[in-house]
Amino acid sequence: MISTPTATPTPDVYSTIGDPTRRALLLRLAEEGEKNVSELVEPFSISQPAISKHLRILRDAGLVSCHKRGRLRLYSIEADGLRQVYDWVSHFERYWDEKLDALGDHLDRKAKD
Amino acid sequence: MISTPTATPTPDVYSTIGDPTRRALLLRLAEEGEKNVSELVEPFSISQPAISKHLRILRDAGLVSCHKRGRLRLYSIEADGLRQVYDWVSHFERYWDEKLDALGDHLDRKAKD
DNA sequence: TTGACATATAACCGATTGGATATGTAATCT
DNA sequence: AGATTACATATCCAATCGGTTATATGTCAA
Numbered sequence: 001m002i003s004t005p006t007a008t009p010t011p012d013v014y015s016t017i018g019d020p021t022r023r024a025l026l027l028r029l030a031e032e033g034e035k036n037v038s039e040l041v042e043p044f045s046i047s048q049p050a051i052s053k054h055l056r057i058l059r060d061a062g063l064v065s066c067h068k069r070g071r072l073r074l075y076s077i078e079a080d081g082l083r084q085v086y087d088w089v090s091h092f093e094r095y096w097d098e099k100l101d102a103l104g105d106h107l108d109r110k111a112k113d
Numbered sequence: 114m115i116s117t118p119t120a121t122p123t124p125d126v127y128s129t130i131g132d133p134t135r136r137a138l139l140l141r142l143a144e145e146g147e148k149n150v151s152e153l154v155e156p157f158s159i160s161q162p163a164i165s166k167h168l169r170i171l172r173d174a175g176l177v178s179c180h181k182r183g184r185l186r187l188y189s190i191e192a193d194g195l196r197q198v199y200d201w202v203s204h205f206e207r208y209w210d211e212k213l214d215a216l217g218d219h220l221d222r223k224a225k226d
Numbered sequence: 227t228t229g230a231c232a233t234a235t236a237a238c239c240g241a242t243t244g245g246a247t248a249t250g251t252a253a254t255c256t
Numbered sequence: 257a258g259a260t261t262a263c264a265t266a267t268c269c270a271a272t273c274g275g276t277t278a279t280a281t282g283t284c285a286a
Contacts, residue, residue, distance in 0.1 A: 012131075012133075014130060014131045014133075014136070015128075015131040015132075017127060017131075018125075018127050018128040018130075018131035019127075019128075019243090019244080020125075020127075021244090023127065023201065026205075027201075027204060030204060030205055030208070031204075036262080036263090037262070037263060037264090038261095038262065038263085046244090046245070046246090047245075047246065047247080048262085048263075048264095049245090049246080049247080049248095049263090049264075049265080049266095050244070050245055050246075052263065052264055052265080053244075053245085053264090053265090054244090055264095056264085056265095068252095068253095070253065070254075070262090071252070071253040071254065071261065071262050071263075072253095072262070072263085073262080073263065073264090077205070077208065079205035079208035079209055080208070080209055082202050082205045082208075082209075083209045085198070085202050086199070086202045086203070086205075086206070088136065088140075089195050089198050089199045089202065090199070091140060091143060091144075092139075092143055092190070092192040092195045092199075093199070095143070095190065095192030095193070095195075096192055096193055096195075096196045132273090132274080134274090149232080149233090150232070150233060150234090151231090151232065151233085159274085159275070159276090160275075160276065160277085161232085161233070161234095162233090162234075162235080162236095162275085162276080162277085162278095163274070163275055163276075165233065165234055165235085166234095166235090166273095166274075166275085167274090168234095169234085169235095181282095181283095183232090183283065183284070184231065184232050184233075184282070184283040184284065185232065185233085185283095186232080186233065186234090227286100228285100228286085229284100229285090229286085230283105230284085230285085230286100231282100231283080231284080231285100232281100232282085232283080232284100233280100233281085233282085233283105234279100234280080234281075234282100235278105235279080235280075235281095236277100236278080236279075236280090237276100237277090237278080237279100238275105238276080238277085238278100239274105239275085239276080240273100240274100240275090240276105241272105241273080241274090241275100242271105242272085242273070242274095243270100243271080243272070243273085244269105244270100244271090244272095245268105245269085245270090245271100246267100246268085246269085247266100247267085247268085248265105248266080248267080248268100249264100249265080249266075249267095250263100250264080250265070250266090251262100251263085251264080251265095252261100252262090252263085252264100253260100253261080253262085253263105254259100254260080254261075254262100255258100255259085255260075255261090256257100256258090256259080256260095
């Protein structure tokens with residue numbers, strides 16, 4: 001009984017979503033709800049073990065969870081961990097969605113929250 | 114006419130921000146404005162060439178720009194490319210800013226779109 | 227012009243990554 | 257029980273990564 005049960009080694013969310021396959025998996029789980037591994041593999045041209053490895057990484061990052069039903073493993077999105085990405089990238093928001101003229105003051109104030 | 118500004122080979126923004134050093138560089142440029150390389154190196158315990166390499170990657174990803182002044186290269190944030198990350202991660206927004214109790218139905222319905 | 231400074235690039239290296247194939251394990255079906 | 261299905265894990269491999277030191281290039285200052 002060595003195995004660390006859930007004890008997340010916090011495997012960086014940013015690098016986890018750095019991979020396009022993993023992003024696609026996350027998006028699909030978010031849009032279509034829980035899916036088993038075979039269903040998740042299907043749209044890709046890569047092997048099942050490769051997808052299982054991605055799912056493992058996603059699980060370790062806390063971005064998905066899974067439970068068994070019969071011989072299926074049903075994976076679901078666990079999006080809380082993505083919030084930190086949202087928060088980080090929000091720091092740059094003012095650079096793209098506003099003309100920063102007299103607005104600068106307002107933004108500086110918000111930045112202090 | 115669209116004209117790719119610097120002929121970006123689009124070296125994936127997601128993997129670019131996967132590195133913590135690069136995220137720190139971006140954040141600092143955003144918060145403190147343009148900086149030369151020496152200034153950017155200073156807070157880190159890694160070598161100047163290592164930072165220059167990161168800056169190269171950031172430039173290739175279109176996330177920073179630089180211009181010369183004397184013997185200095187002044188780097189500035191170019192945050193537009195981060196918007197796609199913001200947009201992507203926004204897909205998961207509903208998972209963290211809503212209590213999904215009786216809301217589940219509503220969400221399931223939306224998922225079918 | 228010579229030397230110091232600012233920065234980029236080159237060459238190299240060990241660690242990690244993302245894939246493949248092969249095998250293990252548990253649940254279901256006949 | 258035996259075969260099949262669904263998935264995870266093990267092992268291996270080439271490519272990429274992030275760092276290093278060494279070197280090249282261009283600019284300023286004396």
